[in-house]
Amino acid sequence: MSTQEQYPIDVEAVREDFPILRRKVGGDVTTPGEGPDDTKPLVYLDNAATSQTPKQVVEAIVDYYYGYNSNVHRGIHHLSQEASVAYEEAHDRVAEFIGASGGREEVVFTKNTTEAMNLVAYAWGLNELGPGDRIVLTEMEHHASLVTWQQIGEKTGAEVKYVRTDDEGRLDMDHARDLIDGDTKLVSAVHISNTLGTVNPVAELADVAHEVGAYVFVDGAQSVPTRPVDVEEIDADFFAFSGHKMCGPTGIGVLYGKRHVLDEMEPYLYGGEMIRKVTYEESTWEDLPWKFEAGTPPIAQGIGLHAAVDYLDDLGMDNVKRHEELLAEYAYDRLAAFDDVEIYGPPGDDRGGLVAFNLEGVHAHDLSSILNDHGVAIRAGDHCTQPLHDKLGVAASTRASFYVYNTREEIDALIDAVDDARQLFA
Amino acid sequence: MGMGSDMYRQQILDHYKNPRNYGELPDATFSHVGENPSCGDTIRIDVRLEDDDETIERVAFSGDGCAISQASASMLSQRLPGATLSELKEMDRDDVIDMLGVDISPMRIKCAVLAEKVAQDGAMIYEGEIEIEETTTEDDV
């Protein structure tokens, strides 16, 4: 098909790497996996929530468990050394992937983006913030950032302000410049909004923040999986993302921090693995990043994330970005052709690979149930951005989000299913 | 494709599009409100009792939300008159599913039972058994 030629990824080959995409759905959900009543081919468009996992990543995890499963940093024995080397190398590989020139020392493995955010909130925010200080967020923050900093504000007396979004769902940078004042100690901004699809000018925000001496935390949960990201070009002080949204396993996230910033921070969790010397009276901390990785870390998941990063780099992140943009634009255009569909966020040619919308007269949960009957997996709800939905004046929306294995035909299937819902509710 | 959905049989869609007993009862014996935070559904139920202070005479509802929650409230408003408060309080989720006449997927059960919960909590508050401001389906399903 000629329209497909501009798509830089060989989707058919990619789909071979994801066995789950061949399954059918629709039957009994109490037994996991495809059963006899599952008759509808799966159309998986919920990638902003969690992406699927390619064989290469699963195999890396299997190799670990079958070949060198062991605790890290604790044993002199062979398996522990193999596991330690692999786990440490995963940090280096992730650092390289996001342009962190400090290597592993700037890359802390966490449980997910949320935990990375909380790590900084507890280890830095609670200690450094107080009455008179200001935290600046955006109106489109995910709850991972919004709720966390709201709590830190409550506990420390620091005030929380929100940079406005305009009618097209873009950040109002003039408002940002007004809000980010001499009292501001932290600016936390989502890189790509998981609801609006807006790509925020985070490097520009970082400039504004640095002028007043504030730190910048960029929530990259939706950007690192879908486009090339260079944390040093952005000049982020902190940057976070989750493995499970980028072909990796669940149970692992990443906190990037500039080395001198992490160095000055107190630990977040205490215990084994993060200490250098312990007496009955006192303890000293391990070097970066281990100081922030207390207890047995997510070893298999770290190794899986390494494989996920390799997988994405093989595809080429520029190609991934282009693929996402083309699908988002196609979905946007097809949905925008209906006058009973309201789409949130900026125009189709200027957004990340997701589209949130509502069909007039049909609640998002009803719509998603009907889409589910067609085998189409999308997300319905507030996508962890409740205040933003309040601002949009809706309780919930339906979100389709795309990844490297999605096709235009799958978006056509989405549109057919939306049509069916329209007829049912007409 | 027009294949339709099992969960959205004609009856549900009919009650959603043409809700029965929609509104408020000016002479209600008690009324109560509730919400289903996961969907943003809200329901207010008004109940008028007969002189025996036990038998339900009329029910009205108002609210906003998904088809399952609103149709369920509409059907309940037709089902309850004639029943006693104890019978109302004995209803469980299977009774609601029977009333709806369709299979409700696990993720949508909260939508289906919201109206029943609101009516039951309203009755219990009226009889002094519990003290709450608002019902939410978040904790108990």
Ligand SMILES: Cc1ncc(COP(=O)(O)O)c(C=O)c1O
């Ligand atoms: C923008 C954004 N931030 C944070 C998160 C939280 O990620 P996690 O649930 O993996 O911590 C998500 C995804 O749910 C997200 O889309």
